[in-house]
Amino acid sequence: MMDSELLPPENLGGPRIDTTNCAREPIHIPGSIQPHGALLVLTAAELRIVQVSANVEHFLGHAPEQVLGRSLADLAAASEVEALARFLAGETLEKNAQYVFCLNFGERRVYDATAHRADALVIVELEEQDAAASSAGFYHSIKNALSELEGAEGVAALLSSAARQVRHLTGFDRVMIYRFAEDDSGEVVAEAQREDLHSFLGHRFPESDIPRQARALYVKNLLRLTADVDAPPSPLVPLLNPVTGAPLNLGGAVLRSTSPMHLQYLRNMEVASSLSVSIVQDGRLWGLISCHHTRAKIVPQAVRAACEFLGRVLALQISAKRAAETFRLRQELQQHNVRIVNAVTGTLTPLEELVRPELNLAAFVRAGGVALRFDGRSVLLGATPDQVRVDALVGWLKSRGELEYHSSSLSRVFPQAAEYARLASGVLGVSVSAGWDEYIVWFRPEVPLEITWGGNPNKPVQVTADGTAQLTPRASFAAYVETVRETALPWHPAEVEEVSALRATLVEAQGARLTLLRELNARLERTNRELERSNAELRRFAFVTAHDLQEPLRVLNNFLGLFSKRYVGRLDADADQLISFAMSEAGRLRSLIRDLYAYTEIGTGPADFSRTVSLEDTLSSVLSALQPRLEETRAVLVRDPLPQVRGNPGRLEQVLHHLLDNALKFSGPLPPRVHVSAEVLGSECRVSVRDQGIGIAPEYFGKIFEVFQRLNRLEDYPGNGIGLAICRKIVEQHGGQVWVESVLGQGSTFCFTVPVERAGGRDAPTV
Known part of the structure; x- marks a missing residue:
């Protein structure tokens, strides 16, 4: 606050000070001092007395008018005045705010004196000496206090120790460590007091209790004493300083009289005397050592100096112990950070790595939950808002134009967050991409304070x-x-910094991942082109082979037929057996070529899969073709109503034909019982063919759909092992799946899915 903003003193015509204007009270120019000491104002060059406190006669035996205008050398011992002069000539008091010495005015008038500069003047304050404060026991107490402060474990223990030690040194009824918050309110964070007094530990006091100009003085002058709240102040004589023509600046004077507002404040607290020692860190007022006494109490200069020294040590120790605690936290954060980085480095799927339970991503910054998004996929871990609310929050974060954000009271800046404040009052988020398309957002729950x-x-x-x-x-x-309410535990600066470092690493890893993906995609495209070319050649080869083998095989079959008619029964038994074997193998080869031709035909040429197919008609056509087999095996077939689907009629007929043929073939010794059904599930139709045959062991559920895979001897169950492979290929061309459910010895159910026919439905695939 600038001096121009302050009010003029009340004793010079200024307004009465109350709580509406106490923040503008000119507390550094009260025009008076506390009466337990005396004050002399000297010119810096001649040490001539130009202003005194009205009670100077009590200390020097001379009235103010007898002292004013005289040299200090006329009143005090020459050696002490010369020492002060030498100090003033060799050093500036800006480097040593107070020069402490003794002044002997004769007739047993020896006082503790302190001197400090006030512009071109030197202010000397006189106080009664205290022999106890300079005893060996007193200095031993100081040494013990320093040892206890240094040995304290952590900041909390340090502050408690400081309160106890200052109370031991000063004898005050109550000593509090008072810490300022960001809003300049204060909290009592440690306390040592008389057992019969109520405690203020944990109590908060508003900013107005210590106005801004008072806090500014606490930074410049580390100690403030009010010896007796009821003692009438001693005014300065003359009221205005004759050298400057203005009120004397007593901001650096220990004897400066206390603001009437603060005196009333202390009386209201039932405090008769107080001492405050500033705790200053990096030029900022961190807090105070605040001492209260229920009776008037004069604190000797040596004790005050010891308290000021302890205040400086305490400030250093707070910094050191906070740094140690932060160092330990940083170590934990960095170790966790390394685990996260190791998990995502070199991976093409960072989301899968980050959500692994052993990584415990939420615990990285002591969060309750975390939301992640990578590669277009979102995951919520732990206690978080739902995905819709997370998306809204991320949209708001994106609108801020920042890539990192944290808050311990989200609803104050993002009102919609009040809906889920219980889960997420605190948020710490980083964008891993340019526009929050990929992100990690941690949440902390509400902690009602x-x-x-x-x-x-x-x-x-x-x-x-x-x-x-x-x-x-x-x-x-x-x-x-x-x-x-709606406030979470604040994020530690180390947590924010470590998350920022993690973001930088993830961004770099994302760049490397994209480069690797581009390289892999290029190689994959080349491989796919080669595979497509190779597969096309293989399909053409198999198709041509199957097609071209049919003619010579037909000639061979005709020849074997004629040979069999002419020679069977005319040669010996061995010849008849050989002819029968040749006929059987030729038939199996014909069946194999036919199936191979059917399998290769499926993958060649275009086919329309967008037609409406009546499964009822398709099943009827299949049953008509299998009628001889049905009669031969005396099969019982149950058919449920079947819907219309979208696909290729001919190929779906192949699927049903193969599945029903297998149901009849693998029926076991009893007549086959087959049930055909269908169920519409959303956009798909699931068709099932259930039999009560020999069944299939689970380990073969996948194998049976591969080409040329058989589970039974050819002598027991004829076939080439291609039918189910054809089924799978056709169903996959329809965008569906085929599978089996079976219990060995109890039958099997073959199921496949195809798109259901709907008005205005999506286009079916075309191959």
Whole structure:
């Protein structure tokens, strides 16, 4: 705050200070000091006294008018005045804010003195000496205090130790460690007090309790003492400094009188004396060592110096222990980060790696859940909003134009998040692509925060005797509990930084993955082209072979037939057996070539799969072709109503023919019982052919659909092992699947799916 924003002092015509304007109170120019000491204002060059406190006669035995204008050398011991002069000539007090020495004014008037600069002036403060504060026991206590602070494990233990040690050194009834929050409110985070006093530990105090200009002075001057809240201040004589013509700046003076507002505040807390020591880190007021006493208490200069020293040590120790805690957290984060990076490095499927339970991605930053999206696929792990809400959140993150974002109170900036605040009040997200198409977003659940205020933080109105409303310091410090909702535990800076580092690694890995994918795709395309060319040649070879072998095989069959008619029964038994064997093998070869021709024909030439097919008519056609077999085997066939489907009529007829032929063939010793049914499931129709035959062992469920795979001896069950391979090929051309469900010895059910016929349905495949 600039001086121009401050109000003029009340003793120079300024307004009365209350809680409406206390933030503008000029507390550094009160025009008076506390009466337990005296103040001399000297010119820096001549050490001539130009201003004093009104109580100077009590300390020096001379009235103010007898002291003003005289040289300090006229009143004090020459050696001490010369030492002060040498110090002023050789050093500036900006480097050493207070010069501590003794001043002997004769007649047993020896005082502890401190000197500091105020512009072109030197302010000397005099206080009674205290022999106990300079004893060996006192310095032993300081040494013990330092040892305990250094040995404390962690910040919490350090602060508790500091409160105990300062109370031991000073004898105050209560010592609190008061930490400022980001909003400049404060919380008591450690406390040592008399057993009969109520505790303020954990209590929060509003920003207005320590106004901005007071916090600024705490940074410049590390110690502040109020010895007696009821002691009348001693005014300066003259009120305005004759050298500057302005109120004297007492911001660096220990004896500076306390603001009337703060005095009333202390009285309301039933405090008669207070001492505050600043804890400053990197030029910022981290907190205070705040000491309270129920009776007036003058703290000797040596004790104050020890407390200020402990305050500086405490600030360093807080930094060191926080750094150690952060270091340990960073180690844990980096170790987890390495596991994540190792999991995704070189993989073409990062999502599958990131969701592995052993990786525990949510625990990386102590989150309750995590949402991921890679390669167009989304996964939610742990406690998260549903995918629709996650998509909305990611859309909002994308609109911000940032690739990283974190908040511990998401609903304050993204109101829709209030709907799922219980699951996700905190969010930490990173985009692994340019526009949040691929991302990782961690969520932390709501942690309802109960803030215990030291009294109602709202400014109370006090009504005076004449009925006038007047704003005054809070008179009650009874606990006032406020519950804050829709807030999660804050993200530690180390967590945010480590996630940012992970994002950079993932982006790099994604780039490498895309390069590898492009290379693999190019190789795959080349391989596919070669396979297509090779398969086409093989299909042509098999087709031509099967086609061209039929003519010589027909000649061979005709020759064997004529040979059999002419010579069977005319030669010996061995000759008849050889002729029968040749006829049988020629028939099997004819069947094999026919099946091979049928199999290769399926993969050659275009076929229309978009036609409407009546499965009822198709089944009837198949049964008509198999009628002799049905009669021969005395089969019982049950057929349910069958729907219309989309596909190729001829090829679907082949499928049903092969499945029914197998049901009749592998029926066992009893007459076959076959049931044909169908069920519409969404856009598909599942057709089932169930028999009560010999069944199939589970280990062969997949093998039977491969070409030339047989499970039985040819002598027991004739066939070439191509029929089911033909079925699979035809069904896959229709975009469906074929499979078997069976129990060995109890029958089998062969099922296949094909697209169902619907008005305005999608196009069927064309091969």
